[in-house]
Structures are given as structure tokens and as C-alpha cells.
Amino acid sequence: MNGYGGSVLRVNLSTGKIKKEPLDTQMAKNYFGGRGFASYVLYKEVPAGIDPLGDENKLLLISGPLTGMFVPGGGKATFASKSPATGSYGDSNVGGMIGAEMKYAGYDLIIFEGKAPKPTYLFIDDDKVELRSAEPHWGKGAITCEKDLKDELGEDFQIATIGPAGERLIPIACIHHDWGRQAGRTGVGAVMGSKNLKAIVVHGTKSVPVADLKSYRRAYNKMFKFLRESPARKVWVDYGTPGVVEWVNEIGGFPTRNFSSGFLKSWEKVSGPTMRKEIVITDKCCFACPTACGKYSHVKTKGREFYVEGPEYETIAMIGSDNGLDDIRDIAYANYLCDEMGLDTISAGNIAAFAIECFNKGIITEKDTGGVSLKFGDSESVFHLIELMGKQEKIGELLSHGVKYASEKLGQGSEKFACHVKGLEISGYEFHRAPAMALAYMTADIGAHHNRAWAITYDIEAGRDKIEGKAERVILLQHIRPLFDIMGACRLQWVEVGLSLETYPPLFNAITGFDLSWEDMLKTAERVWNLTRCFWVREVPDFGRSWDKPPARFLEDPVTDGPTKGAKMSPEDVEQLLDDYYRLRGWNSNGIPTEDKLKELGLEWVVADLKKRGRL
Amino acid sequence: MTIKTLQTNDALCTGCHICQLACAMCHFRETNPKKGALRIAGKFPSPGHFHIDVCNQCGDCAAACPTEAIYKDNGVYKVDEEKCDYCLLCVDACPYGVIFTHPSMNVIFKCDYCGLCVHYCPTGAIFE
Structure with a gap:
């Protein structure tokens, strides 16, 4: 085929x-x-x-x-x-x-x-x-x-x-x-x-057949030519994803101290240029990528020497800034610990910050941590928490299940600063004053993850306090970005380097022999989005609107400092975002896809299944 | 286009394998880096860089070939597939391991200095 x-x-x-x-x-x-x-x-x-x-x-x-x-x-x-x-x-x-x-x-x-x-x-x-x-x-x-x-x-x-x-x-x-x-x-x-x-x-050694060799070659040559000549590509190769630290911090989107702020004063110590100068030895990329965003590092620090790929932006944000760490070598070491242990750095960083805040509030104590005092800005606290989680020792056993589970067990108000949606820890974008990004996290189909719709740029472009139009953009992004995951290509060439989306259908059709427009392809992405939503409907008995809400931190605790100081989301804005989003998606007011929408997408078999289960 | 020399700089290689894709497409019209006539190897976790092996047209393969299937044309060693009896003596003789075989073929293949890898390399790690 x-x-x-x-x-x-x-x-x-x-x-x-x-x-x-x-x-x-x-x-x-x-x-x-x-x-x-x-x-x-x-x-x-x-x-x-x-x-x-x-x-x-x-x-x-x-x-x-x-x-x-x-x-x-x-x-x-x-x-x-x-x-x-x-x-x-x-x-x-x-x-x-x-x-x-x-x-x-x-x-x-x-x-x-x-x-x-x-x-x-x-x-x-x-x-x-x-x-x-x-x-x-x-x-x-x-x-x-x-x-x-x-x-x-x-x-x-x-x-x-x-x-x-x-x-x-x-x-x-x-x-x-x-x-x-x-x-x-x-x-x-x-x-x-x-x-x-x-x-x-x-x-594997086999060749992959294509439908139209000539059009395929023409299409990829056009793409590679554009990328070869793009100045933006060079920046991404130089600094990789950490190149965005400066911008994200400047707009107050850099999660700091468990999302209590979006600004790290000492951001320059963890920026792309600093990292490049201090620890990076090799640019490393994925298959067939001309934009090597991977940074491979060799680090010597405090008697430790190790090699690690990264840290990437997400790790710098969540292991680093969100725990108040600003030493790129320490962040790299925590990255290495997580990689070798096999822990997700985003969730591990988010959980560590949650634990430190719990410690600061007396919800957990030295008795829980094995005698270690936890502090923001203290790398040893973070290393220790990663070890505890990876080995499921002491408080690490509880924490390793994620902030939702841990906060439900710990109680004492910790649910309010457990930064997750649907049980998945929020990744590296602070959104007290970024409604499109908030909505992206609220509605992402695996829980709070940024890559379904990196909508924070739209908040800046369209006006960050504006609610109108945000849902529409989030939906569009939730189709475009996942479409890349569906096709098996990286979106970086488009979203970061500026390769036109119009270049993809001719390529896709030449390879597969399909005859699809970009709109047709987005329809497939919409089908997938609705299907994953229905998976939630099937699995979670009370699934609906209440599952799409942001944590209380973003509604109740104003940002402590930086360019968004004092900002918080209003409950009205949250409801408005969800109303707009559900309406535009063709879902009911509880966020459940309607029969009409599912049928429009060719998901009749899902309608039948959910009806049988009494979920539609 | 045929180039005169082929040089490499390991420090610039990012391991994308685009050179192999381009090589295989040029010579076989197929999408398959395993049919590219050069090798990219990662040296990880340490020392943490890539290594590129390319043909420098030294001619050791031709010298080892018992059937004269590898011949010199304008400074470049090429393969006469009719004459190749797949004895693989050239593979053993090559100092850089860049005489290639593939499960779907019964002749060897090697670099013919077409220069496509140079054209497509995004970082200049392979150059003339």
C-alpha cells in the first residue's frame, strides 16, 4: 500500500x-x-x-x-x-x-x-x-x-x-x-x-512505495528548498526549543514556583544561548529533519559528569523554573535522572513543584521526605524528589501517582494548587492571563498538554484578555497540530520555521495516492478529535463540562510577579470559553459530542456504541 | 552533477539521514536510506556525536575485485553490475566500510560522486 x-x-x-x-x-x-x-x-x-x-x-x-x-x-x-x-x-x-x-x-x-x-x-x-x-x-x-x-x-x-x-x-x-x-x-x-x-x-531494510514518484519528488524538493533558505531554521538549530525561554518569560508565560508566577527573574541563566554556550556539544535531530532542535549536552557539575539530550524547553520550564531552579547544569542533571529512571520530566517537574508548595504550607513535612527540607530554588530538593518518586519511597510513593491523586489523598486545600487537567500535569505554559492557552489545556484530549494547541501565541496576537475568537482558534489548532501526529511528521517545520501548510496535501497525496484537500485532511483530524472525546465519554461515568475546568490556582491565586502580576482567570471567562468551544465543536452544553456531529464525521458506529451504553 | 571530492565534518552532522534518503532516491528512485551509499553512525551516549563514512575513491575495492566489475571513470570508481558476481571481496577491502549490500539486491553498490548528499545535507557536514 x-x-x-x-x-x-x-x-x-x-x-x-x-x-x-x-x-x-x-x-x-x-x-x-x-x-x-x-x-x-x-x-x-x-x-x-x-x-x-x-x-x-x-x-x-x-x-x-x-x-x-x-x-x-x-x-x-x-x-x-x-x-x-x-x-x-x-x-x-x-x-x-x-x-x-x-x-x-x-x-x-x-x-x-x-x-x-x-x-x-x-x-x-x-x-x-x-x-x-x-x-x-x-x-x-x-x-x-x-x-x-x-x-x-x-x-x-x-x-x-x-x-x-x-x-x-x-x-x-x-x-x-x-x-x-x-x-x-x-x-x-x-x-x-x-x-x-x-x-x-x-x-528494517525495505523501501516504502509511493503512488506518484514525480509529484512526491517535486513536493519534498519544494519543502527542503524553503527550509534550506529559511533564516528561522538557523535559530532553531542553534538553540532548539530552549530558544523560546526568553519570549515565554517576557510575556509572563514561564511557569514559576508551581504556576504561582509566569516570570523567572534570572531567566537568562536558563536561556537557549546560555545553554548552547555552557553545555551543548552536538546538534541532534530526528529522522529526515533539517531543523535539528535536539541539543545533546555533556555536563560536569558539582562532582557529577554525565551526557544528556536536552534539556528541552519543557524540561527547563517544568523541572527548572517551575521549581525555581535557574542553573542549567542542575536542570540538565535532573533531566538525566528522569531519563535514566524513565520518568516524564514534565509531570515529574510539575509534581516536584507541587510537593515543595505542600512542604511550604506544612501539608508534608520532613517526616515524609526522609528528613530533607524542601525549598523552591534548591536543586537538591528536586533531585531528592525525583529519586523518591522513581523509587516510590517515602512521600515519593504518593507523589508518583501524579498531583491529582496525591492532592486528593493529602487534602488540606492542596487540590487548589494541584496543577493538572483530567489528571495529567500541566506542561510548560503559565496561563493566568492567556485564555486561548487555558482553553487549549482545558480541552486537550489527553489532559493538560500544550502540543494539541500551542495557542499562547494567539493570545498575544489577538489580545490576551479577549475571550471572543479564542475557541475558534483553539479548535483550528487542535486539528492542525494533531494532524501532524496523525501523518507522522513534526510540526516544527510549519509552526516554528514557517513552512506553508499548503505544501502538505500535494506531498501527502503523491505518497498515498489519496486525493485530499487540506480541508479534507482537517476533517480527519476532527474525526479523530471527536473519537478521542468519545473514548472519555465511554470511560468516565460523569464525564462532561466539569472535567474541562482549570485548577483553582488559575482562578483564585493572582500571579505574584512579572508582566502578568495580579492576573487571574474569572469563572465567567472560563464558562464563556467552554460555551463557545462546545458550540463551535457541535457538542452539547455538557461537552458531549452530539449524534449529528458524530454522524457528520462518519462515526455512526460510535453513536451506536455510546447509545448502547446509555452515554449518548 | 558529479563532484570532484567528498569531505566530511563529523561535528556538523546531526544524524538526520537525509543524505542517505537523497542518495537512494537518486540511484534507485526509492525511499529507503538503507540503499544510500554512505553511512551515518551515532556515537552515544559518549562521546556524543555522529560519525560519517563516505567513499574517497581510493580504489582499494577495484584492486580487490576479481571480475573487474569496479572500474575507474573520470576519477570515480563505478560498478558494472553485469560483471559483479557478489563475492564481496570489495566489501572486505574497503577501509571505510562504504561498499554496500542490500537484501533486495545481488550486486554491491557504492558512491559514484553524484553530489546529491552534499546538496541535501542541511548543515554542510558533507561537502565538496
């Missing part, structure tokens, strides 16, 4: 049975790939109400039609499962090489089912697919395990691993790949651990 590896690999870890199935062409036409396949397969195949860490959950690894192709940024893969962090739809995107590699081996989708009786890894070398013992690797750090498997199998194998956090089924555990790329969010690493699956190793 043009643009696809052509096969689905179904791996039953309980029985050890591996089945190769042809890719469902109808699924490819309706959902394209990536998180499109994730939404469809999870809804269809994962029974309602199951335990995310039980045998019945499935873990998916998916490439997309642009993955592995001669396409700028064509290196994205998606991991997906029912999330142990949120209890509903979960996926996480990863760059690096594994998405391309699995496609060269002929697979667009790998479905892991059941649970291996012993620690296991999946070995793929083109058509040779087998389950192997991972007992010698169990307990190893994620990076160490990758290194050992590379040494054993060869440089050409692409490897995804979990660290000890995934083995312990910690809901903020990530999946590690390519020396520092992570599928960080929604606890996909814990699901992998729950299946006793330590690693996935892939090598």
Missing part, C-alpha cells in the same frame, strides 16, 4: 503468539496513521472500563504515512494506550528513528496485548520477529538498556526502552528512545512495564 509499510504486527505477550496482519485499508483512508490509528484501535479493541495496568489494556506503537519518507521532519511515531495517569485516552508522540525503522521493516502498527510471564523484549529484523528474554536487562536504566542492546545487536537497530519507573508501573513513566527522545506523557511507560516489556528493537 503506497505510503505504508503495509502490515500490522499483533504481539500477544501472554501466549507469545505473533501475528502479521495486512493493514486495514479502510482504517488508513479514514484515520491515516499515528494518533488517528491510536484513537480507532483503542476504541475498537480495548474493552470499556478495564484497568490501564491490567492485561486487557493494549500498547500501540504507530508510524504514519509521512514517517520514514523523504519529508522534512518525517520521523514521528506514536505510542498509545488507555492511560494509567488519567484513566482514559492516552497517547504520546516520540521523534528519533523508530517510527521510520518499523516502516522499513514493513509495519505501520504494532499492537501489544496481554502480559509476558517474564521480562521480555520484542526483536524485529524485517520479517524476523521474536520475543526474547529481557531478564538480564530488567532493572536497568532506560539509557543504559539502550546502550547495552545496541552493543549486543548493532548500531543499525532502533530501540525503545523503559527504565525502572516503567517497571514499577509508575503512572508518569515514559518510554525512552534514541538517547534522549521520550514518549513522555500519559504513562505509556507504565503500560509497557505492566506487560513485562522492557524494550522494542527494530531493524
